[in-house]
Amino acid sequence: MTLETVGFWVVAVVLLASSLAVVLTPNLFHAVLYLAAALVATGVIFLLLEQPFLFAVQLLLYAGGVVTIVVFAIMLTERLIGERIRQTSRHLVNGAIVAAAVFTGIAGFLLQAPLATVRPQPAADATVAVGRALVGPFAVTFELLGVLLVTALLGALYFARGEE
Amino acid sequence: MIGLPSYLVLAALVFSIGLFGVLTRRNAVGILLGIELMLNAVNINLVAFARFNGDLIGVVFTLFTISITVAEVAVGLAIVIAIFRVRRTVEADRLDLLRG
Numbered sequence: 001m002t003l004e005t006v007g008f009w010v011v012a013v014v015l016l017a018s019s020l021a022v023v024l025t026p027n028l029f030h031a032v033l034y035l036a037a038a039l040v041a042t043g044v045i046f047l048l049l050e051q052p053f054l055f056a057v058q059l060l061l062y063a064g065g066v067v068t069i070v071v072f073a074i075m076l077t078e079r080l081i082g083e084r085i086r087q088t089s090r091h092l093v094n095g096a097i098v099a100a101a102v103f104t105g106i107a108g109f110l111l112q113a114p115l116a117t118v119r120p121q122p123a124a125d126a127t128v129a130v131g132r133a134l135v136g137p138f139a140v141t142f143e144l145l146g147v148l149l150v151t152a153l154l155g156a157l158y159f160a161r162g163e164e
Numbered sequence: 165m166i167g168l169p170s171y172l173v174l175a176a177l178v179f180s181i182g183l184f185g186v187l188t189r190r191n192a193v194g195i196l197l198g199i200e201l202m203l204n205a206v207n208i209n210l211v212a213f214a215r216f217n218g219d220l221i222g223v224v225f226t227l228f229t230i231s232i233t234v235a236e237v238a239v240g241l242a243i244v245i246a247i248f249r250v251r252r253t254v255e256a257d258r259l260d261l262l263r264g
Binding site: 032061073117119 | 216
């Protein structure tokens with residue numbers, strides 16, 4: 001058992017448990033906190049795959065940004081309604097059947113596909129290569145992403161602004 | 165060593181859990197959280213394939229999907245707040261203004 005093997009199984013258990021908690025807990029606020037745990041666990045998986053830059057991005061944007069936005073949205077709507085939002089679920093059995101069928105389909109495909117089990121030698125510094133790719137072959141996409149973020153920001157401001 | 169199939173199966177499990185959440189939650193914010201889980205599973209897949217194929221494009225693509233997801237969450241929650249102002253509810257079943 002190498003450190004990577006132990007780390008993978010620990011992170012996998014944490015990720016699956018917190019994911020289940022996100023979709024099952026009745027308290028919406030707790031669900032967001034479990035989502036933060038799941039997002040951090042995903043970041044650790046990026047770390048296990050030797051992508052420390054993605055780990056930092058995941059922590060900053062997802063666990064930092066997304067969770068903060070969702071918490072703010074919940075607090076705003078709770079303040080407006082003046083009571084705690086209970087989160088109920090419906091069609092639990094049907095949802096479980098569909099989700100299990102999708103998983104079975106993916107797993108069945110995975111078992112047949114010829115997949116690599118040994119990873120190649122890591123690049124000298126993946127972060128440097130990612131940075132070069134972002135300003136090299138993917139420069140236009142990178143710029144478009146900036147336009148998208150500005151547009152999304154303006155759109156969010158427009159939708160959420162006051163009545164005046 | 166943990167092989168590529170382990171990462172892919174883990175991602176498939178997270179994706180299915182997220183799909184379950186999207187299908188069963190009544191609250192619009194809860195549905196958004198399920199979508200987050202599904203997108204996360206996709207990111208795990210992209211990074212795992214990138215690592216095991218020795219190809220960097222998957223990592224770059226993950227950066228793009230993460231940024232786009234953040235934009236999606238911001239707009240989605242803004243819409244939720246706007247709907248909440250008008251209808252005083254965020255339950256997806258009761259948001260039927262467009263039903264014919």
